[in-house]
Amino acid sequence: MSQITILLVEDSATNRQMIGQFITRLGYRCAVAVHGLDALAYCQENRPDLILMDVVMPEMDGLQATEALRELFGESWVPIIFLTSQSELENVVLGLKAGGMTTSPSL
Known part of the structure; x- marks a missing residue:
């Protein structure tokens, strides 16, 4: 099994289960957090x-969590990819400014 750990930050139990199973089936370790505060707490002890x-x-949305994680990680780069149905350009720009990456086909 791979030593690569993916942190899934998702408040929907259904989405956590579905995406988590997919990650695990691909052979990666999947850690989960229910919201941004959970993600921040996890990353204070672990580096995904x-x-x-x-x-x-x-509790703490993904944009706030990403900004806090970027500050926590400092110079250490950990990719953060947003999972969202929000595809308006303004929301994509806010995500990029917070320090995340996008897979939006509109860019």
Whole structure:
């Protein structure tokens, strides 16, 4: 099994289960967080290789969490990819400014 760890930050239990199973079937280790505060707490103790981040979540949304994680990680680069249905250009720009990456076909 791969030593690569992917942190999935998603408030929907259904999405966590579906995406988590997919990650595991690909042979990666999957850690989960329910919202941004959980992700921040996890990353204070662990350094994932990749973060898949929902944007709209309770407690701390994905944009706030990404900004906090970028500050926590400092010079150490951990890719953060947003998982969201929000495809308006303004939302994509906000995600990029927060320090995330996009897979939006509109860019």
